[in-house]
Amino acid sequence: MTFDTHSSSKAVPLVDIRDLHFGYGERLILSGVSLQVPHGKVTAIMGASGGGKTTLLRLISGQNMPPRGAVFFDGTDVGAQDQQGLYALRRRMGMLFQFGALFTDMTVFENVAFPLREHTQLPESLLRDVVLMKLNAVGLRGARDLYPSEISGGMARRVALARAIALDPELLMYDEPFAGLDPIALGTTARLIRRLNDALGATTVLVSHDLDETFQIADHVIILANGAIAEQGTPAQIRASSDPLVRQFVRGEFDGPVRFHYPGPTLQQDFGAQRAAGGHP
Numbered sequence: 001m002t003f004d005t006h007s008s009s010k011a012v013p014l015v016d017i018r019d020l021h022f023g024y025g026e027r028l029i030l031s032g033v034s035l036q037v038p039h040g041k042v043t044a045i046m047g048a049s050g051g052g053k054t055t056l057l058r059l060i061s062g063q064n065m066p067p068r069g070a071v072f073f074d075g076t077d078v079g080a081q082d083q084q085g086l087y088a089l090r091r092r093m094g095m096l097f098q099f100g101a102l103f104t105d106m107t108v109f110e111n112v113a114f115p116l117r118e119h120t121q122l123p124e125s126l127l128r129d130v131v132l133m134k135l136n137a138v139g140l141r142g143a144r145d146l147y148p149s150e151i152s153g154g155m156a157r158r159v160a161l162a163r164a165i166a167l168d169p170e171l172l173m174y175d176e177p178f179a180g181l182d183p184i185a186l187g188t189t190a191r192l193i194r195r196l197n198d199a200l201g202a203t204t205v206l207v208s209h210d211l212d213e214t215f216q217i218a219d220h221v222i223i224l225a226n227g228a229i230a231e232q233g234t235p236a237q238i239r240a241s242s243d244p245l246v247r248q249f250v251r252g253e254f255d256g257p258v259r260f261h262y263p264g265p266t267l268q269q270d271f272g273a274q275r276a277a278g279g280h281p
C-alpha cells in the first residue's frame with residue numbers, strides 16, 4: 001500500500017550532497033564531500049571505521065547540520081528547513097540504524113505498527129493490513145505475535161526492515177544492517193534490501209563493512225577516506241581500482257595507506273635498537 005505518490009522529479013538526484021563539511025568540535029570528519037544518490041538505485045557508502053559514514057547519514061536526515069556545504073533531498077535544502085519542514089522530509093525517509101533495535105516490550109506486529117500509529121491516522125483495520133503486508137514482504141507475517149526475545153537476530157533484523165518500510169519511504173537508509181548476523185541471515189538480509197528497494201520503487205543508501213554482500217546488491221559504491229571520497233563507481237570498478245587505499249580496503253589488507261599501528265614512538269624508542277631489529281637483549 002502506498003501513501004505517497006512518490007512524485008519527486010526523477011531528473012534531479014534524490015540526494016544531492018554538495019561540498020559538505022562537518023566536524024565534531026575542532027575535529028573535521030567530512031571535508032568537502034560531494035556526491036549524488038540517483039533515484040531507484042542502491043548506493044553503498046563504505047570506508048574505514050570512524051570515517052564519517054554514520055555522520056553522513058545523519059546529515060542527510062537533518063539530524064546534524066553542516067557548517068559548510070549542503071544536502072538537497074529531492075531538490076529541497078535539508079539545512080534550510082524549520083522543525084516542521086524537517087519532520088515532513090524525514091517522513092519520506094526510512095532508517096535502520098546500527099542493530100535496528102526493536103522495542104522489547106512490544107510484539108513484532110506492534111513494532112511495525114509503531115511508525116504508522118505515530119505518523120498516520122489509519123483506522124485499525126487498514127493499519128492491520130499494512131503491517132501484515134510489510135511483515136509478509138520480509139517473510140514474517142506468521143511471527144506477528146512474537147516478542148523480540150522470542151525471535152532470532154536475523155528475524156529481528158527483518159522486523160526492523162519491515163518497520164523501516166512501514167511508511168513507504170522514498171529513501172531507505174541502512175547503517176550496518178548486517179552487523180552481528182550469521183552468514184545465512186546476512187545473505188537473506190542483503191537480498192531483502194535489494195528486493196525491497198526494487199519492489200517499493202525506492203532509493204537506498206547503505207552503509208556497510210561487508211564487502212561481498214554489499215558489492216552483490218549495490219549499483220554504485222562510494223569509498224570514504226580521510227574526510228573525502230577516495231573512489232566511487234560500480235562494484236566491478238571499485239574492485240579494479242588501482243588506488244592503494246581502495247586496494248587495501250577491498251582486499252582487507254592488514255597494513256597499507258591505512259596504518260595498522262596507531263601513531264606513537266618508534267620501536268627503537270620503546271624497545272632499544274636490538275629488540276627493534278628482532279634480536280634478543
Ligand SMILES: Nc1ncnc2c1ncn2[C@@H]1O[C@H](COP(=O)(O)OP(=O)(O)OP(=O)(O)O)[C@@H](O)[C@H]1O
Pocket residue numbers: 024029047048049050051052053054055056
Ligand atoms: N556525537 C559525536 N560527538 C563527537 N564525536 C563523534 C560523535 N559521533 C561520532 N563522532 C566521531 O566522529 C567520527 C566519525 O564517526 P562515524 O560514526 O560517522 O563514523 P563511521 O564511518 O560511521 O564509523 P563506523 O564504521 O565505525 O560506524 C568518529 O571518530 C567518531 O568517534
